[in-house]
Amino acid sequence: MIAVELRKLARRPRTWATLFLLDLLPTVVAVLLAVTHLGPRPGQGPAFLSAVLANGSLFSVAALAIVLPLFLPVAVTVIAGDSIAGEAQAGTLRYLLTRPVGRTRLLVAKLIAVLVFVLVAVVVVAGTGYLVGKLLLGGQPLTASTSVAGVTGVTSVSGSTLTAGQIALRTVLAIGYVALSMIGVAAMALLLSTFSDSPLSASLGALAFLIGSSLLLPLDAARGIAPYLPTRYWLSFIDLFRDPILWRNVERGVLLQLVYVVVLLGAAWANFSSKDITS
Amino acid sequence: MIRSTGLTKRFGQVVAVDDIDLDVRAGDVYGFLGANGSGKTTSVRMILGLVLPTSGSVELLGEPMPRGGRRVLPKVGTLVEGAAAYGHLSARANLELLDASGGSAGRRTRRHRIDDVLEQVGLAGTGRRPVKAFSLGMRQRLGLAAALLPQPELLVLDEPTNGLDPQGIREVRELLLRLNAAGATIFLSSHLLAEIEQMCTRVGVLDRGRLVVQDDLANLQAPTGRTIVRTSDPAAAVAALDGRVEGRDGDRLLVRADDPAALNALLVGQHVPVSELVAERRTLEDVIMERTEPGADRVMPP
Numbered sequence: 001m002i003a004v005e006l007r008k009l010a011r012r013p014r015t016w017a018t019l020f021l022l023d024l025l026p027t028v029v030a031v032l033l034a035v036t037h038l039g040p041r042p043g044q045g046p047a048f049l050s051a052v053l054a055n056g057s058l059f060s061v062a063a064l065a066i067v068l069p070l071f072l073p074v075a076v077t078v079i080a081g082d083s084i085a086g087e088a089q090a091g092t093l094r095y096l097l098t099r100p101v102g103r104t105r106l107l108v109a110k111l112i113a114v115l116v117f118v119l120v121a122v123v124v125v126a127g128t129g130y131l132v133g134k135l136l137l138g139g140q141p142l143t144a145s146t147s148v149a150g151v152t153g154v155t156s157v158s159g160s161t162l163t164a165g166q167i168a169l170r171t172v173l174a175i176g177y178v179a180l181s182m183i184g185v186a187a188m189a190l191l192l193s194t195f196s197d198s199p200l201s202a203s204l205g206a207l208a209f210l211i212g213s214s215l216l217l218p219l220d221a222a223r224g225i226a227p228y229l230p231t232r233y234w235l236s237f238i239d240l241f242r243d244p245i246l247w248r249n250v251e252r253g254v255l256l257q258l259v260y261v262v263v264l265l266g267a268a269w270a271n272f273s274s275k276d277i278t279s
Numbered sequence: 280m281i282r283s284t285g286l287t288k289r290f291g292q293v294v295a296v297d298d299i300d301l302d303v304r305a306g307d308v309y310g311f312l313g314a315n316g317s318g319k320t321t322s323v324r325m326i327l328g329l330v331l332p333t334s335g336s337v338e339l340l341g342e343p344m345p346r347g348g349r350r351v352l353p354k355v356g357t358l359v360e361g362a363a364a365y366g367h368l369s370a371r372a373n374l375e376l377l378d379a380s381g382g383s384a385g386r387r388t389r390r391h392r393i394d395d396v397l398e399q400v401g402l403a404g405t406g407r408r409p410v411k412a413f414s415l416g417m418r419q420r421l422g423l424a425a426a427l428l429p430q431p432e433l434l435v436l437d438e439p440t441n442g443l444d445p446q447g448i449r450e451v452r453e454l455l456l457r458l459n460a461a462g463a464t465i466f467l468s469s470h471l472l473a474e475i476e477q478m479c480t481r482v483g484v485l486d487r488g489r490l491v492v493q494d495d496l497a498n499l500q501a502p503t504g505r506t507i508v509r510t511s512d513p514a515a516a517v518a519a520l521d522g523r524v525e526g527r528d529g530d531r532l533l534v535r536a537d538d539p540a541a542l543n544a545l546l547v548g549q550h551v552p553v554s555e556l557v558a559e560r561r562t563l564e565d566v567i568m569e570r571t572e573p574g575a576d577r578v579m580p581p
Contacts, residue, residue: 004379011368091363095425098327098359100352101381277329 005113018075023128026063034136059133060126076182080189081203083110088197088279103273118182174237181234184257187264194272197279280464285335295321297488310479311468318488319468353382356431362422366411384429396424415442433464476563486571499566502558504537509555519549
């Protein structure tokens, strides 16, 4: 069943269009940076962008930071929101269930297909970022502010130098962290997808949930609940590039996402396994 | 094959299906008849385990549903409320995905079975054309192909001829009768009287969620004890039959007589020319009109 779900995903032109668009934005940013050499001042704009002008090998992480706030969640909610509601809307859900495919099995297969998509999306964005960075930005001469870094080294966010090996390891960690954050989003969309027969409302509902969270975060009045908002620690993967690594927020982020994933998936299962299928 | 006891489904205040006891036996072509909104589809969904009953129970091929679905559903072919398929894929790709999903009769026979059912429903020539370019009738044929794919013992078909032209309806009818002759039991729901009357051996009639009739078609169409006589000399016939004529319409007489052969002998003995003589049978429509209330989809003010 998992293989079937992956085949379904792979045969949809939309899946590939989504991946293409996800790669397009960081590529455009890289091209603009390479042409203009106008990086945002340190501390402004998406993370790492000021650093990548100096050395393109950080651009894979910068690419993640570019797509993370909106593009990636939109892509994930579209795919995850479609999982059950899309079958319901097309009318194919009733034929799958009477084939029969067990309801739990179908839900798990859909979940795994979405997870694979999330992982592929994150890895592809990071990979494209790396390639584009190397090709367009890698050869840039070092600017004065980062001249402390050697030719093979990269300045960390904290200002000290990281070796290529350290960068690679930390990039892999960052990819894992971003993927986990997106699984929380996927779980929300999947839950709504079991409630609605319209994939659009499931996707938008999950997005509304995230936008609501991001709107509450900067509010002082919401400070009490801020640590429990799903997007609170999303950008904490930047801490992985500090020297030494600042683990506190990363750990909290992982824990928070795991709680969200478990609760939301549990609710999705409880609803779907006892639901009247009237679509 | 299908047996329900006290099967009831309530959606909020609305009772969609009210205490029905279905009994479909092996070898039947069972016609499940009812107006739109009378609860046919909800019943079918409960039989297949898609909708959970509020009370009562259903057995499918001897197993309680929905729990036994894993064991019995692979032997059941279904078409519920219109066919559905992935629009961007071809007919063959749709069937392959569906068959790989579960309940398959085997991976090695898949290709062969798909060729078979596409041939049976008349879609063998669609090639790589995506389903979204199909007409309504072609989609319905594809739905039927999907139902036939697991080589089922029981076919549960909800309005199978929906969207087909008269030629297509005839083809489907012949296909289903062929399958029935080969041993498959067929449960067919429809709101079309003629369709049921033409092919079913047993009939269940649903009216506002209640099963008001369930019997063999032959019993329902029992002779009424009257015979219809057509003659070129009705006056002589009336004289000869002496008060047994219940109605007269031109050269057509309605005669109280349960044995047409005896009546024929009597008339011929009296030298009355008989051009046509047949025992009157109740039509399915008569039975239904008698036992159901008018217009189930008409909503009256309280």
